[in-house]
Amino acid sequence: MHIVGIVLMLIGVYGLITNRHIIKMIVSINVLEIGLNIFIIAVGYGENTIAPILTKSNINATNFADPLPQALVLTAIVIGVGTTAILLAVARKLYQQYGTYDLTEMEGK
Amino acid sequence: MKKLVAVLLVGLMLLLLFINMFDGSLEFNKMDLADVDGNYYAKNPIVSNMVTSVVVDYRSFDTLGEVTVLFVSSLGVAFMLGGLTTRIKFKHDDSFFLRIGVKVLFPIIVIVGVFMFVHGHLTPGGGFPGGALIGGAMLFKYISDSKYRAKISAFKVLEGTMGSIYVLLGIVGILVGNYFLQNILDIGELGNLISGGLIPIIYVLIGLKVGSELTGIFDHFMNEEV
Numbered sequence: 001m002h003i004v005g006i007v008l009m010l011i012g013v014y015g016l017i018t019n020r021h022i023i024k025m026i027v028s029i030n031v032l033e034i035g036l037n038i039f040i041i042a043v044g045y046g047e048n049t050i051a052p053i054l055t056k057s058n059i060n061a062t063n064f065a066d067p068l069p070q071a072l073v074l075t076a077i078v079i080g081v082g083t084t085a086i087l088l089a090v091a092r093k094l095y096q097q098y099g100t101y102d103l104t105e106m107e108g109k
Numbered sequence: 110m111k112k113l114v115a116v117l118l119v120g121l122m123l124l125l126l127f128i129n130m131f132d133g134s135l136e137f138n139k140m141d142l143a144d145v146d147g148n149y150y151a152k153n154p155i156v157s158n159m160v161t162s163v164v165v166d167y168r169s170f171d172t173l174g175e176v177t178v179l180f181v182s183s184l185g186v187a188f189m190l191g192g193l194t195t196r197i198k199f200k201h202d203d204s205f206f207l208r209i210g211v212k213v214l215f216p217i218i219v220i221v222g223v224f225m226f227v228h229g230h231l232t233p234g235g236g237f238p239g240g241a242l243i244g245g246a247m248l249f250k251y252i253s254d255s256k257y258r259a260k261i262s263a264f265k266v267l268e269g270t271m272g273s274i275y276v277l278l279g280i281v282g283i284l285v286g287n288y289f290l291q292n293i294l295d296i297g298e299l300g301n302l303i304s305g306g307l308i309p310i311i312y313v314l315i316g317l318k319v320g321s322e323l324t325g326i327f328d329h330f331m332n333e334e335v
Contacts, residue, residue: 006126010119017115052159053233054151054299064151064159071163075175078237078319082182085326089189096334 001042008035020103022091026084033080037073044069155296156230156305164235165308165315169290172311173275176318180272183322186329193332196258203255211253218246226316230305236312240319247324251331261328264321271318278307 012032019025044066050058052067091101098106155162164172219242225232226239250257282291294306303309 006123010123013122014115014119017118018112051233052150054154054157054159056300062148062151064148067150067159067163070160071168074160074164074235074237075171078175079178081241081323082179086182086185086189088330089186092330093189 001045002039005035005037005039005042008032008038011035022094022101022103026087026091029087030080030084033076037076040069040073040076154299155292156308157300158230158232158235161230161235161308161312162305165230165311166292166305169279169311172315173279173290176272176275176315179319179322180268183268183325186326190329190332193329193334195333196256197331197333199252199255203253207253211249215246215249218242218249222246222316222320226312227309228302229312229316230308231300231302236315237319239312239316241323243316243320244323244327247320248327251327259324259328261325264324268318268321268325271314271321275311275314275318278311 009032012028012030012035015028015031016025019028046063046065049063049065050061052064052070094106095101098109100106150159150162155166222239222242224239225234225242226236229235229239247259250259279290282293283289285291285293290307292306292308296306297304
């Protein structure tokens with residue numbers, strides 16, 4: 001699972017480096033963020049651990065997964081939604097001004 | 110050429126990360142299960158869902174900051190797109206099936222969202238996914254009907270009230286107990302719907318606040334210049 005997260009993060013970095021289209025860059029940032037979230041969740045997971053929710057059947061179990069990384073990822077997801085909203089608003093403003101989403105064409109104008 | 114450089118750079122990062130991960134210097138591959146903190150939360154349970162007890166009790170102050178970040182981002186969107194007042198026009202006509210389908214689905218989605226944040230301390234889910242479901246239901250309304258406008262001022266009032274009550278609950282924690290956002294109410298029996306003291310109350314506040322903030326963001330994106 002660590003590897004999945006790292007590969008997704010690197011796909012996001014690749015997209016950020018190669019793309020000049022603002023919407024594609026925002027999508028790349030989101031892919032990077034999802035990879036990071038999967039990586040943090042994977043750090044908190046050990047072999048044979050169960051979901052950290054107490055029920056009648058597992059009240060005496062001791063092999064719960066670490067809930068702290070999951071709580072941090074919950075925070076990170078919400079903040080990711082906020083930054084994505086701001087980025088999309090900036091992208092719309094730029095489109096209003098320049099009539100294009102491409103950074104190279106913007107530099108030409 | 111640029112893409113080749115990018116591929117090489119990303120490959121180099123991958124190589125460095127893998128070398129560091131698997132030669133034992135970062136030790137992600139060797140996790141000591143006895144060291145996992147989950148057992149601490151399992152031995153001192155506040156509510157059934159341990160993630161909720163971390164998010165809304167142990168780290169409630171962080172969650173207040175997180176809600177503030179979401180508020181600031183919705184404020185930023187309103188600042189950048191606030192001058193636009195006309196409803197955006199889609200290139201296609203309204204779909205009859207979408208309109209009727211949304212009429213059926215809207216109450217179901219809202220009820221699932223409310224269920225999710227009311228039961229956030231017992232089952233997976235919680236205030237943030239529940240609020241996101243309510244925001245998504247409002248987005249459905251917007252895309253199904255090209256003339257639909259939500260009463261956005263009511264959502265703004267709801268959002269502000271919920272945020273203020275959250276801060277006030279924290280101050281009550283100082284006055285009655287010892288520290289900011291202390292869980293002053295009786296925790297009750299584990300697994301009941303009314304248990305965990307302040308946790309269900311705060312999650313309902315967060316759910317309504319997140320739902321109204323997302324609705325505000327969607328409303329601003331649905332406007333365009335005349």
